[in-house]
Amino acid sequence: xxxxxxxxxIFQQMRRDKRTLALxxxxxxxxxxxxxxxFGSDDKELTLVVSDVPTPIIQQLEQSDFHIVVQSNFSQxxxxxxxxxxxxxxxxxxxxxxxxxxxPANAKALMMKLSQALQPTQxxxxxxxTNYIYGDAETTSFDIFSPMLxxxxxxxxxxxxxxxALLKERTSGTLERLLATPIKRAEIVAGYMLGxxxxxxxxxxxxxxxxxxxxxxxxxxxxWLVLLINVAVACVSLSLGALLSSxxxxxxxxxxxxxxxxxxxxxxxxxxxxxxxxxxLQYLGRIMPLYYAADALNGVMYKGNSxxxxxxxxxxxxxxxxxxxxxxxxxxxxxxxx
Amino acid sequence: MVISLRAIEKSFQHKQVIAPLSLEIPQGQLIGLLGPSGCxxxxxxxxxxxxxxxxxxxxxxxxxxxxHQQLLTDIGYMAQSDALYTDLTGxxxxxxxxxxxxxxxxxxxxxVAYTAQLVRLSDDLNRKVETYSGGMKRRLSLAIALIxxxxxxLLDEPTVGIDPLLKVDIWQELLRLKNEEQKTILVTTHAMxxxxxxxxxxxxxxxxxxxxxxPQALKARYQAKDFDEVFIKAGGRTQ
Numbered sequence: 222x223x224x225x226x227x228x229x230x231i232f233q234q235m236r237r238d239k240r241t242l243a244l245x246x247x248x249x250x251x252x253x254x255x256x257x258x259x260f261g262s263d264d265k266e267l268t269l270v271v272s273d274v275p276t277p278i279i280q281q282l283e284q285s286d287f288h289i290v291v292q293s294n295f296s297q298x299x300x301x302x303x304x305x306x307x308x309x310x311x312x313x314x315x316x317x318x319x320x321x322x323x324x325p326a327n328a329k330a331l332m333m334k335l336s337q338a339l340q341p342t343q344x345x346x347x348x349x350x351t352n353y354i355y356g357d358a359e360t361t362s363f364d365i366f367s368p369m370l371x372x373x374x375x376x377x378x379x380x381x382x383x384x385x386a387l388l389k390e391r392t393s394g395t396l397e398r399l400l401a402t403p404i405k406r407a408e409i410v411a412g413y414m415l416g417x418x419x420x421x422x423x424x425x426x427x428x429x430x431x432x433x434x435x436x437x438x439x440x441x442x443x444x445w446l447v448l449l450i451n452v453a454v455a456c457v458s459l460s461l462g463a464l465l466s467s468x469x470x471x472x473x474x475x476x477x478x479x480x481x482x483x484x485x486x487x488x489x490x491x492x493x494x495x496x497x498x499x500x501x502l503q504y505l506g507r508i509m510p511l512y513y514a515a516d517a518l519n520g521v522m523y524k525g526n527s528x529x530x531x532x533x534x535x536x537x538x539x540x541x542x543x544x545x546x547x548x549x550x551x552x553x554x555x556x557x558x559x
Numbered sequence: 560m561v562i563s564l565r566a567i568e569k570s571f572q573h574k575q576v577i578a579p580l581s582l583e584i585p586q587g588q589l590i591g592l593l594g595p596s597g598c599x600x601x602x603x604x605x606x607x608x609x610x611x612x613x614x615x616x617x618x619x620x621x622x623x624x625x626x627h628q629q630l631l632t633d634i635g636y637m638a639q640s641d642a643l644y645t646d647l648t649g650x651x652x653x654x655x656x657x658x659x660x661x662x663x664x665x666x667x668x669x670x671v672a673y674t675a676q677l678v679r680l681s682d683d684l685n686r687k688v689e690t691y692s693g694g695m696k697r698r699l700s701l702a703i704a705l706i707x708x709x710x711x712x713l714l715d716e717p718t719v720g721i722d723p724l725l726k727v728d729i730w731q732e733l734l735r736l737k738n739e740e741q742k743t744i745l746v747t748t749h750a751m752x753x754x755x756x757x758x759x760x761x762x763x764x765x766x767x768x769x770x771x772x773x774p775q776a777l778k779a780r781y782q783a784k785d786f787d788e789v790f791i792k793a794g795g796r797t798q
Contacts, residue, residue: 226658234646237687398642398703401608402659403631557610558626 223404227412228419231386235420241382245424249374250431256370257436267331270295270308278311278339285338301354307331315348322353323524324494325365355524356439364439368447368522369490369515371428375451376458376511377483379421384462384475387413391466400557410549414459421455442521446528450517453538457510460545467552490515510541560619561586561711561743562607567616569602569766576602578766579616584745584759589737591757592747593790599766600747601639604713607745608636620711632660635709639716639747641696643688649675649699650684653706660707674702677732679725693720701729712736712744718753730756751786762793769793 235242268288271279272295283289290305297319300308306327308319318335322328332351339347356364390396399409429447432438440447465482469475489495489506498506506512517534520526562584569577577599584590592600605611607618609626618625621633644652650671657667675681678698688696697720704712712733718726730753736742737758746757754760755774762770762777770777770793774786781792 222661223659226655229658230644230647230651230655233651234644237646393645394638394640394642395644397610398636398638399659401610401631401634401636401638402656403628403661404659558612 223408224412224415227404227409228416231412231416234386245378245382245420246427249378249424249428253367253370253374253428253432254436257367267307267327267334268305269331269335270300270303270305272308272310274309274311274316281338282309282335285334287334287338297354307335309335311347315350318349318351320351320353322355322357323365325356328353365519365523366492367432367436367438368440368518369492369511371425371432371447372451372454372511372514372518373487373490374428375421375425375454376486376514378424379417379455380458380462380483381475381479382420382462383413383417383459384466384469384478385472386417387463388466388469388472388475392471396553397556400553406550406553406557409553410460410463410546413463414456414546417459418452418455421459422452425451425455438522440522441525442523442527446521446526446531447518450514450521450531450535450538453535453542454510454514456542457514457538457545460542460549461510464545464549464552467549467555485509486511491519510538513537560584561588561621562745563617563619564603564607565617565619567606567613567618569599569606569611569613576766577606577613580766580768581616582761582768582771584743586743587737587741588758589733589744589746589756591754591760592745592763593749593754593760593786594763596749598763600763601715603763604636604715604745604747608634608713632707633710635704635707635712635714637700637704637712637714637717641700643696643699643703645689646687648685648687649680649691652688652699653684653702656703657706662707670706670708674705677705678702678729694722694725697721698725698729710742712742712746714744714746716747716749718748718750726750726753751790754786762790764793 266286266288268290269282270290270292271282272293279289279291295308300319300321304321304323306321310317316339318332320328320331336349339349351358390399400406425448429444429451433440433444461482465478466475469478486509489509490511495503495506513534517531520531560583562582564580564582566579566581567577568575568579592603594600602611606613607620607625609630620627620630623630644655647655653671653675654667657670662670672681675684678701680695680698680702683691683695688699691699697717701714701717704714718729721729733744733746734756737744746753748754757774760770760772760774760777761768772780777789777793778784778786781789783789783792
């Protein structure tokens with residue numbers, strides 16, 4: 222019931238704070254839409270597997286900077302596993318191109334190069350059929366990192382709002398006053414998690430529905446899994462925001478955590494390709510909650526992963542949240558040892 | 560003894576705030592904690608409340624070692640600065656704290672109404688606290704300290720910023736709580752007229768207790784006609 226009291230109080234406060242509510246619900250949609258328009262309009266070495274393709278054509282392709290892997294008995298499953306960019310087979314004069322399309326920009330580049338390479342001599346006689354492993358011809362870069370953006374916005378806004386709310390409670394002395402009542406430290410943390418968690422949940426639902434139905438982001442997996450991942454993300458950022466607020470003496474100091482905690486996570490969440498980073502940077506990415514969130518969200522929304530595929534990412538996120546929650550409870554000892 | 564302090568000490572960054580200090584407070588007494596700013600009154604209150612740990616010595620309240628979960632229910636606490644949720648109404652503040660003490664719904668409504676009437680806030684309960692004056696906030700803090708009907712009250716400067724008329728009312732109520740309900744009350748104050756109403760006065764200076772006696776005895780000892788004089792003489796500032 223004490224937890225309930227904290228939750229009720231948070232609701233009463235939030236209901237009156239219209240601006241914070243707007244920040245929570247409208248701001249992410251605005252930024253997301255902006256990103257949609259910026260990236261909606263779209264170089265690395267592309268790897269192309271060729272099976273049963275005549276040698277002259279292979280030579281042509283090699284001249285156009287493709288990294289060619291010659292392999293017969295290839296399959297879509299293998300393409301997915303090896304994560305090559307495309308697979309070309311030829312039967313008579315019909316070329317069949319299968320694009321991995323995990324990065325739409327690469328897939329588009331591959332298509333263009335391929336048609337250029339085939340043009341001068343045989344374009345008239347060769348017909349090219351294209352199909353896609355992930356997404357389709359309409360896929361844009363935005364589709365691929367928008368799942369991650371959803372996770373990022375949930376993380377960012379929940380972090381900011383809980384961090385500052387709890388900070389206000391610390392600086393106004395109400396937290397100290399609260400701890401002069403029989404409420405347990407765990408009950409305060411639970412109240413905060415559930416109270417702000419509910420707002421985070423509504424925010425997540427709004428962002429996800431907006432992304433899928435208004436911005437029309439590609440989503441092939443279950444919308445429930447998307448929500449589940451984002452709830453996990455919200456739990457992590459709630460607990461992290463609450464924890465870091467104990468290291469801030471003012472709202473201004475709380476804002477200083479944004480470039481320290483939030484921005485670096487963006488670098489590791491898939492906007493920039495991870496596999497080209499230095500090894501130590503890749504390891505650094507592993508300690509960022511958003512790395513796992515982005516991986517899971519991308520998996521579900523873009524690649525249609527099932528619960529089993531993202532279970533690992535989800536458990537890691539849950540561990541982050543659990544550790545932060547425990548640290549929160551410990552950090553409240555500063556006010557009362559019970 | 561309701562409160563029993565045994566040789567407690569406290570320093571902050573090598574500055575001794577409370578020198579070894581012992582104090583016994585029996586039940587049903589109104590004790591005044593008197594002393595200049597920075598003499599350690601608030602530190603003492605916080606240590607009794609269990610919100611601060613003494614470096615040395617023991618604190619017992621109702622024969623339990625502080626900190627103790629049960630004591631948090633038994634003690635009504637009013638902090639020196641008003642710790643209120645300013646974006647909530649007075650009633651919501653009172654309800655919130657009442658819930659933290661797990662009062663049943665019916666009792667909660669009664670206590671909210673009772674404590675609000677006590678501090679003359681009944682008509683302002685539905686206003687947001689941010690619209691309250693300083694005195695009203697102080698009164699709401701006092702109402703919150705009384706919400707769970709505690710047997711011991713620790714009030715850190717309860718009447719600062721409250722007008723003289725209401726101050727008289729509040730002191731009447733404190734005396735009634737002490738006399739009729741046998742509550743023990745520890746009050747810190749600067750106001751010398753309030754000091755006179757206490758059963759016992761503990762005078763603090765630089766973390767030392769320089770006197771602990773009845774107001775009359777203190778006046779007699781320092782041959783003073785009022786407490787301003789006692790305060791000045793006890794503080795050794797007459798020379």
